[in-house]
Amino acid sequence: MKLYLHSALYRLCQRFAIGLCALLAMASASPSQAVIGANDNVPAATLLLPYFEVDLNNGNGPQTSVRLSNASATAILANVTLWTDWGIPTKSFLIYLTGYDTSEIDLRLVFKGHLPRTASAGQDPSNTISPKGLFSQDINFASCGGILPYTTLMPAADLTAMRNAHTGLASTTFGGSCGGKAYGDGRARGYMTIDTVNNCTPNNPSVSGYFSPGGTGDATNQNVMVGSYTVIDRGQGFATTEPLVHIEASATNPISSTSGEPTFYGRHVANSAADNREPLGTIWNARYLNGGTFTGGTNFIVWQDPGQVVAPAVCGNTPAPFPIALGEVLAFDESEQVSVSPIIGVGSNARPANTVNTAFPVVAQRVATTPLTPFAFGHMILNFNQFTGQSASSSGTIVSRRQAFVSVQHSATGRFSASTGAVRLYSADQPLAAQLRYRF
């Protein structure tokens, strides 16, 4: 095992200078064993920022930044992809990380055209752009010649296209069509994925060949990245930091390598499991606090798989499969009274289906919880699986597992905010028949 080798090399090299000893030991160090199918934050091959907001017009509005670290001595290349809140990719860029390197992705700067400046050894012969530390590998990705480092601002037209794409406006990225929901508030929205890759590819996860089983496409299966993101809203006095969603890869674990079974990028690989990425949860449980000190209430940050490749639409229209219908919502108060949706005639406190079922209409969003519950405090069970046959007298049947990720933000208006996360109750890798229905 690599970690035993790490120890053996270390003891062997203790005869030499400590620096060399440490160098060799660190170079052979292996990150934590990946537990495929667990909702754990350990070094991974793909990181998901489930939702971002960037106020393009107000520096004191919500801003999102990501900190990406390489938890191994081996140099890696990371492909960052921005997606609209409809799940359509808009922009990819590359980040080179030497061993144990860290890079910051400030989306405020990205949406001003500034991309993180890194370079592999071949593009950085003087080791000044991506300096190599004592324990760090620094190698040349020849394919990055002429690409890295990013030295100029994005071309103005490209920048405008990207900003429009993420604010729900017509964008040349989509041939003049729209690729996201238009809120009309000047805030760029969407989500981000980061994958380990083996070349300075121009591709993104939606492109055929980006994934190939065993990490032999552009994307590799190197479980070495850790990351977190911070959302700051200085106008409100809010700051929250959360780990990114760490999505591990394995070419051998059945959960992430069985054709026909859900994987994270399944919709982009025809559900062939070629991406080798573990899937996320399907049923989640989260707290809400809509009152008391938390005058701003609780928002849920929700990323969900749309279940299909999404195409841009003529602006003003909404493409399939939106709005996505949520399978079930059970809102409990702190006395276990419950409001259930879709409506099954549970009484005056139940919410009509046409407001609750489409509470999370797109792939990535931040949603206030007050419309989802008649209660001020409690917890909710959110079932993202897709149902058929639901009615006032029938819970229906789950016909499709649908993965999602939920995070929780509580806030006191103008004072503070905190994120506490949600808990996964069921995973997309559990069989269809095992997925739970709660209404009956």
Add this chain to the structure above:
Amino acid sequence: MLRYLKSLGCAVGFGLGATASLVSTSAQAVYNAIDAVPAATVLIPYFEVDLANTSGRSTLISVTNTSATAILVRATVWSNANLPVYSFPIYLTGYDVASFNMRDVINGVLPTSASAGQDPTDTLSRKGVFSQDINFASCSGVSPGTSTLPIAALAANTVADLRAALTGAAVPNGTLRGISAGQCVGMTQGDSVARGYITMDTVNSCLDATPADGAAVYFSDNTATRQNTLWGDYMIVDPSRNTVYGDLATMIEARSFSQSAVPGTYSFYGRFVNATDVDHREGLATLWVTQLDRDSTELQVWRDTRIALNPSSVGFTCGSAPSPQPMGMEGAGAFTFDSKPDGATVGTLFGTPIGSYPITNAATGMTSNGKLGQMYISLRTAIGGNADVEFADPTATQALVTSVRRPRGGATGLRSGAMAFPLNHVGTPGVINTTFPPFPPSTQ
């Protein structure tokens, strides 16, 4: 059920429900992974309550039952020396949530709950239409050595002992189990802030016991159960400074009944079951990596002491440090954004088992001025002594690390926190047998 945020003001809503069949959850548990799923033990790894300032910081805690089945929980409050201070039961009907302010707990007002037998009119722990409500007869207090639900407010002398115990002062009255008057059970930080951590275990009775009561009483499926149905969260709120940060609790799953204990395995409560693994709880990690910023990050650290305890004698002489403090560590070091290493030289950087530690050059012995990217921390350490419980790796010492940061460029009041990233797991054979290489001094 409970009124949330009593000391901060709240309202509780209620609604009508239709008749429906009971449905229980049975989510998939992945053993030996630190993951956010329902579990049999919930760890709140750190709390603070400023007892000198009623408007100052306190810790809000919630625990949720994800199943339709009624659950009994044993909450144990531990000192920052990782010693048991007090425990109490919480009854949860199906899908129930209990939330409480640690300030109230330390002031003697414990969460109100009662099982069906103690709550015949269903007014204390209300039962929803999907929720089971059953009777735990042991909670009626008819047998000696059992807690009674609903819990009465603590007597004034017990409150005084509790406040002293958690601030590292001498307990005045000796009302807490195993702590004589004049003894300490926590480490003083020179202020009036109560510190410690909390565990919450699923149990089958109101027996007045804690995990420190070991295999014969609490574990081996005697009192503690293996119901993976709980999850929790916590927030450390300071209304006077408008700061708050929060995180999910750490959910520690129990193994299924189809699997047997493996003696020698490092389990979460291993020190109380003499490394026999009969607590059936997955352990944590010894090696962590966290992202952080120099001078604006505190690391909250929870460390296992690996010391077996006699629950009838946990207090120690004030002014001394109970074994194994100060706790050593294998090593720690950071990498800057330029991948330059900067080694910490303070061997007892996290010497008190439960604490919040500022990451500054002065505190850590690091020397560079470069912007920090990530910090590696190996908390393995030899402990020794007759009471030391050792596992397959005699220096394995599980821990949990949370990074609390003040965002760069943010106002003073901004705080955010998130658990660090584990790089190994004590329950995975062989993985923890690593040697953490020494970090050289910074060259920047």
